[in-house]
Structures are given as structure tokens and as C-alpha cells.
Amino acid sequence: MLLGVIADDFTGATDIAGFLVENGMRTIQVNGVPDKEMSIDADAVVISLKSRSCPTEQAISDSLAALIWLQQQNCQQFYFKYCSTFDSTEKGNIGPVTDALLEQLNEDFTVICPALPVNGRTVFNGHLFVFEQLLSESGMRNHPVTPMTNSNLMQLMDAQATGSTGLVDYLNIEQGAENIVNKLQQLKTEGKRYAVVDAFNANHLNEIGKAVHQLKLVTGGSGLAAGIAKNWSAHLQDQTQAKQAGYPSKLPTVIFSGSCSVMTNQQVDHYKKTAPHFAINVEDCLNKQDYSKQVCEWVMSQSSSELAPLVYATADTDALHKIQQQYGAEASSLAVENFFNDLAIQLKAAGICNFIVAGGETSGVVTQSLQVDSFHIGPQITPGVPWVKAVNDNLSLALKSGNFGDPTFFTKAQEYFQ
Ligand SMILES: Nc1ncnc2c1ncn2[C@@H]1O[C@H](COP(=O)(O)OP(=O)(O)OP(=O)(O)O)[C@@H](O)[C@H]1O
Numbered sequence: 001m002l003l004g005v006i007a008d009d010f011t012g013a014t015d016i017a018g019f020l021v022e023n024g025m026r027t028i029q030v031n032g033v034p035d036k037e038m039s040i041d042a043d044a045v046v047i048s049l050k051s052r053s054c055p056t057e058q059a060i061s062d063s064l065a066a067l068i069w070l071q072q073q074n075c076q077q078f079y080f081k082y083c084s085t086f087d088s089t090e091k092g093n094i095g096p097v098t099d100a101l102l103e104q105l106n107e108d109f110t111v112i113c114p115a116l117p118v119n120g121r122t123v124f125n126g127h128l129f130v131f132e133q134l135l136s137e138s139g140m141r142n143h144p145v146t147p148m149t150n151s152n153l154m155q156l157m158d159a160q161a162t163g164s165t166g167l168v169d170y171l172n173i174e175q176g177a178e179n180i181v182n183k184l185q186q187l188k189t190e191g192k193r194y195a196v197v198d199a200f201n202a203n204h205l206n207e208i209g210k211a212v213h214q215l216k217l218v219t220g221g222s223g224l225a226a227g228i229a230k231n232w233s234a235h236l237q238d239q240t241q242a243k244q245a246g247y248p249s250k251l252p253t254v255i256f257s258g259s260c261s262v263m264t265n266q267q268v269d270h271y272k273k274t275a276p277h278f279a280i281n282v283e284d285c286l287n288k289q290d291y292s293k294q295v296c297e298w299v300m301s302q303s304s305s306e307l308a309p310l311v312y313a314t315a316d317t318d319a320l321h322k323i324q325q326q327y328g329a330e331a332s333s334l335a336v337e338n339f340f341n342d343l344a345i346q347l348k349a350a351g352i353c354n355f356i357v358a359g360g361e362t363s364g365v366v367t368q369s370l371q372v373d374s375f376h377i378g379p380q381i382t383p384g385v386p387w388v389k390a391v392n393d394n395l396s397l398a399l400k401s402g403n404f405g406d407p408t409f410f411t412k413a414q415e416y417f418q
């Protein structure tokens, strides 16, 4: 095993796994730390945790358990994957988890690289941008759990970690890997424990990838994965096969949309124009006992449609606000999640094999209800969203972060069936 990845949430794990296979590494994703013996035939393993916003102590212990398991698989390098928008608070969890991983590895230095230019996340002079806006001016400033009101990655890291943070700025990055190695060494000699690295294009990430080849631990979003994967290419046997095991088959398919993000709203509107669709009623989720059974029957009655049926809770900001005022934010989102949980179980039993899901939380719920514990990673539908296929089941999933993809995503996902 070459690379072991610890991802702090579920769609983030499929995101990085997709970039690894795209760059030639046969990759397996596992949900949580495996509690049983697993024989893994892959170049990289990604462990998905739910440690982004849980209490810090738990994030540390889950991440350490993941690291120890990856060490037992003889991984040669380790990657802590967090969100490309650096989702965290002053307490963590990015800083404390990075510290704990460094300590377990007996290391005292790593890089901080959230950049994912292909999805508009860039780092310039240590400041993180979401497309043309500073992180602190983007929608992330209103995030309910991890509002990001500062874009300065050095300050963000210094606030939540034990050591101090330096910068490798774009002028150094543009001079290439050798120069980056020297600059990292200089920061380390100065007593820095973390180095934020500027990056705003794919070439920057390739050079950073080369420069960090000797670091036991790297940390970042999924962007750096491409640069890291290229380092291992000489060790890989047949790179063309990397994503073959993860292709979906042309089998009964359903789409669940549980995200209310701006992009998912556009995707639902676009798909509704040509495909069968069913809007969930939140009141029925709360009160009607056999509601999921009724919707399951509707899905199964669409089997003659060329395009998969869409079941959606997706609402725009005003509609969502009204629902939340009427039923409560927590109660309504829980009702929707429970509904998707029940529906997924019934549809699997009825013979649905492919699930396309929009929304991070919704994806977590569906994956758990389908009881899939490990996946092969297939082709990327859009950057950050690969098809994945259960290792021990005839099930394929496409799990989309709320804001990823373009308006045609749901149709595009169905063009990969073999
Ligand atoms: N119509 C609705 N009324 C109330 N809650 C809803 C409605 N539609 C969706 N929800 C809830 O909103 C939440 C959306 O979270 P989810 O993580 O799935 O999407 P997201 O936040 O857009 O995605 P990501 O985390 O990948 O950015 C879920 O808990 C879902 O159940």
C-alpha cells in the first residue's frame, strides 16, 4: 500500500478518492476504521470519518485509530483530507487532528494545502479564495456549524494548533519543486511546524506534490492528491485499470436530492424538465407512516423511463425558510433524512442498484442505510464526484457534495453505465 488517506467527512472522502484514481492509483474507500480483517488489493486506501464537526477529542481519537490501521497496512505516506474551504472553528478540528497525527508519526512538520483550483478554491499569499471571493466573503461565512470569517490560513491554523505556521508563497511555488523543498526546509529550521502553500493552478499542485514526497504526513483538500498520485506512478503496475472496478452497470437507478444548495437547486430544475420527478412533502415525512412505501411504489412504476426518476426534498432559500419556521429546522431535516433512509432500504430490496445522491449529509444517510462498508472508486462524473461501487454488493453510488457539478449533473452521471 502506498498512500493512506484520512478524510474528515464522507463526500470529501469520495472527492479525494476520485482524484487518486483519475491519476492512476487503484483506490478503495472504507467507511470508518474497519473492525474486521480486510484484504485490500489497491494502491491507496481512503478512510472516511465523520470528524469535521464532532467534539475535538473524538475527532482526534477517530483519526488516530484510522492512522494506526493505515500504518498496519504498511502505507508509506499519509494524507489528512479536510474541506477545500477549510471548514473548522478556533478549537479545530483541523489543527488538533494534524498535531495528533504528527505526534503519532514522530514527525514535526507538514503542509497545509486546501487549494482545489478546478472547483474555484485557490490560495494566494496564504489567503483562501472561493472563486473570486475571499473565503470570509463567500457563502461559507454563514455556515451553520463552521462559519469561516477569516481567510488567512496562517492565522486560522495558529489559532487552533499548538505550533506556528509559515508560508510558501506563489513566487516560490512558481520556481518549482526544488525551490519549494528548500523553502519548506527553511521554515522548518525557523521552528515552524506547518507551512501553508499557495496554489492556484494544477501545475502548482504538481510541483507541491513532488516537493512533499519525503513528508510522512501531508494535509489538504483533494487538489494536492493529483500531485501526490503522480509521485507514485513509477510504482504502479497498470494505471489504465485504476478506475475500471468502479464503473456502474446499466441497472435500475434512482436519484435522491436532499441538498438545498444553490447548485443543487439548479440541477433539480434542469433535470425536472425531461425526467420523471417527485417532490417530497415535509409534512408527510413527519406524519404519514407509509409515505416512503408510497414513494417507493412511484419510483418502481417509472421503470420504463430512459432517465432515472428523481425524488427530491431540494427547496430554495425562501421555501426552506418557511418549512423550517413551520416544523423547526432540526425536526424537518431529520424527517427528510429518515425518509431517505427508509426509501433507500425499500428501493434496494425492490431491485434498485444505482443511487445518485445530492448532499453530504444525505449521502451519509443513504450509504449507511444501504450498509455498504467499502467501495471501489470509478470514473469522475465531475471534479470531486466519482462513481463508486460496493466491494461486496451489486450497488453503485454517485455521492455529490451540495455545490459540486454543473446543472446537467444528474443526466451526465447516467452516461457512465457499462
Ligand atoms: N425541504 C427541506 N426541508 C427541510 N430540510 C431539508 C429539506 N431538504 C433538505 N433538507 C435537509 O437539509 C440538509 C441538507 O444537507 P446535505 O448535507 O445533504 O446537503 P448540503 O449541505 O447542500 O451538502 P454538502 O454538505 O455536501 O455541502 C439535510 O439534513 C436534509 O435532510
Ligand SMILES: O=C(O)[C@@H](O)C(=O)CO
Binding pocket: 009, 011, 012, 013, 015, 016, 082, 083, 084, 085, 221, 222, 360, 384, 401
Ligand atoms: O473539499 C471539499 O470541498 C469537499 O470534498 C468536501 O469536503 C465536501 O464536504
